[in-house]
Amino acid sequence: MVAQRFTVDLNKPLVFQVGHLGEEYEEWVHQxxxxxEGPRFFHSDxxxxxxxxxxxxxxxxxxxxSLWCMSMSVSRGLSxxxxxxxxxxxxxxxxxxEYTLHRFxxxxxxxxxxxxxxxxxxxxxxxxxxMDHLRLVFPPTATAILCxxxxxxxxxxxxxxxxxxLFGGGMxxxxxxxxxxxxxxxxxxTKAVTKNLKKYHLNHHFRIQDKGFGITSxxxxxxxxxxxxxxxxxxxx
Numbered sequence: 271m272v273a274q275r276f277t278v279d280l281n282k283p284l285v286f287q288v289g290h291l292g293e294e295y296e297e298w299v300h301q302x303x304x305x306x307e308g309p310r311f312f313h314s315d316x317x318x319x320x321x322x323x324x325x326x327x328x329x330x331x332x333x334x335x336s337l338w339c340m341s342m343s344v345s346r347g348l349s350x351x352x353x354x355x356x357x358x359x360x361x362x363x364x365x366x367x368e369y370t371l372h373r374f375x376x377x378x379x380x381x382x383x384x385x386x387x388x389x390x391x392x393x394x395x396x397x398x399x400x401m402d403h404l405r406l407v408f409p410p411t412a413t414a415i416l417c418x419x420x421x422x423x424x425x426x427x428x429x430x431x432x433x434x435x436l437f438g439g440g441m442x443x444x445x446x447x448x449x450x451x452x453x454x455x456x457x458x459x460t461k462a463v464t465k466n467l468k469k470y471h472l473n474h475h476f477r478i479q480d481k482g483f484g485i486t487s488x489x490x491x492x493x494x495x496x497x498x499x500x501x502x503x504x505x506x507x
């Protein structure tokens with residue numbers, strides 16, 4: 271007797287359905303549905319609310335946090351010329367974190383029920399519904415939770431005066447990342463740089479999902495060989 275394939279009902283909350291797809295989840299999640307309005311995730315209004323975030327919430331909450339961290343380094347004795355390189359280094363380190371998380375965590379292969387469910391919540395939903403404008407940036411609750419291990423990691427390798435500035439630079443890099451990500455999906459760039467960046471990122475969504483993991487730049491894709499390549503057309507004989 272042949273087992274019947276599971277079919278996701280898009281009219282019902284999705285989160286606890288996708289796990290039943292098993293090995294078929296990987297193919298299903300990379301067949302995008304292009305709509306600005308996303309699906310419902312949970313039956314519970316409370317949990318549903320926690321998955322929805324408007325893009326401007328990210329800079330409103332986290333830019334002040336970033337600036338506060340930088341001011342902490344000033345109060346601990348660092349001068350502005352000493353802080354600026356630390357902020358720049360924090361932004362640079364964030365670009366590497368951005369690439370690493372996207373490539374190795376957000377695109378991890380899953381097939382178990384809970385593996386599929388967790389992946390869908392983390393990143394799969396974004397690939398299935400890439401234009402969902404309320405699930406494009408990271409929810410502030412999740413960001414706040416992640417701040418603690420990242421702060422402690424920076425603290426482990428730096429001095430008390432350096433830690434806040436470096437962390438603040440990384441936080442600034444995160445804000446730039448999330449705002450850029452939203453922009454690439456929903457804006458119509460007019461400059462060559464942003465046009466190319468939008469094309470580069472949408473190529474990751476709609477053509478080659480296992481390449482092009484950088485959002486704010488293609489630097490680490492170049493370094494680690496995950497830069498998408500286009501085949502040159504064959505010449506007629």
